Amino acid sequence: MADISSTLTGRRKRHINDAVFQNAAASKAGLSERLFALLFSGLVYPQIWEDPEIDMQALGLRSGHRVVTIASGGCNILAYLTRSPATIDAVDLNAHHIALNRLKLAAFRTLPAQADVFRFFGETGNRHNTQAYDRFIAPGLDAQTQRYWTRRDWRGRRRIAAFEGNFYRTGLLGAFISTGHLVARMHGVDPRDVMKSETLSDQRRFFDAKLRPLFDRPLVRWMTSKKASLFGLGIPPAQYDALITDGxxxxxxxxxxxxxxxxxHFPLRDNYFAWQAFARHYPSSGEAALPLYLEPRHYRTIRDNAGRVSIHHRNLVDLLASKPAASLDRYVLLDAQDWMGDAQLNALWAQIDRTAAPGARVIFRTAARASLLPGRVSPELLDGWHYEDDLSRDFSARDRSAIYGGFHLYVRKER
Known part of the structure; x- marks a missing residue:
């Protein structure tokens, strides 16, 4: 078993390397890529940073659909379950994301009530969460995931203890946001003060007076000029290059x-992404909008549908290659294609094209505004798909996470 586990780990590491490495190891760019791969081997996203409500609108997601998605922090998967799709296959190359997704699904299956789920994932500073894990969640987890959450750090604390404090301050993303707050405070600005705003006009005034000037400060301009400074957003070097084309x-x-x-662009009461960015936590129940999976009205549906999700620690192309032709309806690629070279993109879309059922839809996000597929994916593959240009721009404008340049929707043409 150890030999098999070691082989699988090696394959997954190669998949991550293949996704990131595009330059010689000894080059400056190559060293940057390898640093990113090292950092990405840890937890990156304690929560997903794409708006799943926009996803579901673009997908036209409904009961009976067979979905393939990249897992990331898992908030998207739980949101999709509110529409009762037939199946969800979620893949990720990051073992930490796999463990987090399995934890979330097990929590819905095993915790006694919705309030317990909210206490675990929606609140901060609750020391009863580790007790809830030991009593309810752990028995519903596979042995590998149990070992992950009970592994102890140098202080002797189990990983699951992160849910006693503020789990959303962990991972690369959590560290990135914390660093942003620290730099702002060094310049006399507390980003949390925007939460005092009562209107969009108040939010605009705060941004123009306090946050906008920060980006002209020499320290901020120097820090953000370094590709490694954005690794905390999960942005690999190649994606950094695409981002700067937009400014x-x-x-x-x-x-x-x-x-x-x-x-x-969005009232604070409607945008839980802004709460995480500025207040560093989700609002209380009833205070403002919450992720769909934390809303009480969806608890029973998600709990009943949790068994429809399969979590895969593997490469997306490999998973698709294992599926029969015309067997899938909806594909969610997040921003994974920004990482890919032309050969990888064509391999991915060959499998999407083969496995897509009539009327299938594909959504993804890009660092830059434009879709990256034209000129890179073969015309023979793209000719089978219609790009919804106007809808893509509309969805992009309404994506509350605000981190990406473009949202893109492709729909399978009738044949």
Missing amino acids: DGTMASVLRQRLEKLCC
Whole structure:
């Protein structure tokens, strides 16, 4: 068993390397890629940073659909279950994301009530969560995932103890947001103060007076000019290069634009992504919008449908290759294609095209505004798909997470 486990781990590591490495190891770019791969081997996203409500609208997701998605932090998968799809196959190359997804699904299956789920994933600073894990969740987990959450760090604390404090401050994303708050406070600005806003106009005034000027500070411009500074967003070096095409050629301007959308385009009461970015926690139940999976009205549906999800620690192309032709209806690629070279993109779309049922839909996000497929994926493959240009722009504008440049929807043409 140890030999098999070691072989599988090696394969998954190679998949991550294949997704990231595009330059020689000894080159400056190659060293940057290898640093990113090292950091990405840990927990990256304690929560997903794509808006699953926009996903479901674009997908037209409904009962009976067979879905394939990248797992990430798992908030998307649980949201999709509110529409009762027939199956969800969720893949991820990151073992930490796999363990987090299995934990969330097990919590819905085993915790006694919705309030317990909310206490575990929606609140911070609850020391009863580890007791709830030991009593209810752990017995419903496979042995490998149990070992993951009970592994002890150098202080002797089990991983699951992260849910006694603020789990959303962990991982690369959590560290990135914490660093952003620290840098802002060094310049006399507390980003949490935006939460005092009562209207969109208040939010705009705070951004223009406090946050916008930060991006002209020498320290901020220097920090954001380094590709490694954005590794905390899960942005590999290749994606960094695509991002700066959307601004004035500097990452500071791109980040300013994205933060402006997050801060100013949606009322705080409607945007839990802004709560995580600025307040560093989700709102209390009834205080403002919550992720769909934490809303009481969806608890029973998610609990009943949790068994429809299969979590796979493997490469997406490999999973698709194992599926029969015309067997899938909906594909959610997140921003994974930004990482890919042309050969990888064509391999992926060959499998999507083969496994797509009539009327299938594919959604994904990109760092830059434009779809990256034209000119890179073979015309023979793309000719079978219609790009919904106007709808894609509309969905992109309404994506509350505000982090990506473009949202894209492709629909299978009738044949």
